[in-house]
Amino acid sequence: MKYQAKKKALILLADGTIFWGKAVGNLEGSSFGEVCFNTGMTGYQEIFTDPSYFGQLMVTTNAHIGNYGVKEGEEESDSVKIAGLICKNFSYTPSRDGATDSLENYLKNNDILAISDVDTRALVSYIREHGAMNAVISTEVDDIAALKEKLAQTPDMKGLELASKVSAKEPYFFGDENAPYKIAALDLGIKKNILRNLAKRGCYIKVFPYNSSFEDLKSFEPDGYFLSNGPGDPEPLESAIAVAREIIEKDLPLFGICLGHQIIALSQGVATFKMFNGHRGINHPVINHLTGKGEITSQNHGFAINREEVESNDDLEITHSHLNDNTVMGIRHKTKNCFSVQYHPEAGPGPNDATYLFDQFIENIKQSKQVIA
Template sequence: MKYKAKKKALILLADGTIFYGKAVGEKEGSAFGEVCFNTGMTGYQEIFTDPSYYGQLMVTTNAHIGNYGVKDGEEESDSVKIAGLICKNFSYTPSRVGSTESLEEYLDKNNLFAISDVDTRALVSYIRDNGAMNAVISTEVDNVDELMEQLKETPDMVGLELASKVSTKEPYFFGDEDAPIKVAALDLGIKKNILRNLAKRGCYIKVFPYNATFKDLEEFQPDGYFLSNGPGDPEPLECAIDLAKEIIEKNLPVFGICLGHQIIALSQGVATFKMYNGHRGINHPVINHLTGNGEITSQNHGFAISREETEANEDLEITHSHLNDNTVMGIRLKSKNCFSVQYHPEAGPGPNDATYLFDQFIENIKKQKLELA
């Protein structure tokens, strides 16, 4: 087989900074989005298919990507959701028993542009110092001025509604229809493993589009309500915020994760804000204030809720905090059957420290069913 030289490629940041690399495979072209980084050592297939990453250029800090290929059943949605991939070393030949195809084949199938041979350590250091920003990855290395003009047209993540891009268009069911508990889930970009975690705890789930109304969900006659993770700024999701407010006012059991957590906060008058870098990785330390226990968690978010406004709300209690920067990681309403977390208990990135949150949701539902019996 004749060796083919890799095509030159670049990363152009919105502030004009350039990093260089090589195109993965035979693809040429450009990809635009907000550049962010994930510090996980494994789980790239789950990351690339996580709807919460929609529209983002993903920098992987682990030195080797693609080394174990991909495997059917390990994706979090039906397709790749990131806008592009930036990595150090890209492995074209996987070495893993059970892998169904190489990562290159998988990315080609999903029409994803990727670049490798990048000094990702320098790039991540720059992003950490200067904040997340829009960027473009491209093989058009001699066309920087034109790329910058196109980059200026890329929408900023603040104020950007993306849930509609990844949500289901029509309701669908998941789990055993004879299960004892019925849950209505609002799909803002829901991960498959969330549905699996609910189903294995005896839930039959009906998944609704991001703009569904309380009436839509109520017709299913659910025992509990779930608000999912998802991409983009939570503030434009007025329909989801109104839905959360109505569920909470009726004191129905509700659990929110990530974007769903932010929606619950907004429904209670607590503002959200765009973080400087966000949290993306599988080893983020969280303290549970209710038990005093520490948790090692998987996180993926670029927005968070205001600690000051949460503390000022007499009906809200902060249940979890991030041990690195003290951002709010969990809340509950003191007078309602509602709680939420900013991280991903379904991910189980080695530790299963946070899966108890699903059990807590089920217990809240069972308790309310007993009270109404």
């Protein structure tokens, strides 16, 4: 048990507002990024390692973080991707039989600054009212003026290309090479559980770096194409947008998730926009317009696509909508073999309401192969 005195720390928001807390462990210094919050009660390890969170300071609304430690095999990438953690109560000693380490050690080994003892309810309420903004968490509490100066130089998420920071540097393979289907996946910040879901449905995946061309992906001779999730603003990803446009023009099976969904929309002339707060949690209600059924979904995005532009686009139709704010959660092309969703059907630890979307992708591939045959 660790009862040593905790070092004083703070959260300084871009508008000058300050919230106070204590440093977790013995890490010191400052970490900058866009502050956002996640409402999930579980799954903090998956959240922290999700490449889509790169460059963000994560506020967890659940009061207790770290209580079940971390477990090897539950991460969504090879390292922690958040810029920093802000929580209420931090548990230093995990109480879980399957834990392979404590969250404290995990964050320390990844050099991630975390602060606890924060009034997270007040902080989240403030973010909800004033919107997501840049912030800094720091133990350097004696020179707030210097922190403000550095914070002012932190680039805004709008217009920020981050896929290159988390994408694979070289192509790699995932799954059984003797599987019946081959998938070319464009890695914009892909989660491991997406690859697992494809592999267990008979897919052998070749994962390509974010700036790969259509010819690069085509060289694998895939049966289908996939555009992954990832961080940052989709608009600067001109190469990925061009790849999506060419895949669609050739009527090849294409599935996109999250950032991949936004890339597909941009390739068809539909604009994206930065949301006031974004959607981050594992309890977001979505309506499937094709079936009339509701789905509880896991979401993590700060950008969305323009509903009016989808509705006026003759080639696209909206397949899913968010029941809280009516943002577009899914689209499909009316005449081409392409669909995408804004949420995460591969969610770990859940919910699993939308895993059928992977089956739908496989069915689209089967139908495409029959047409070609």
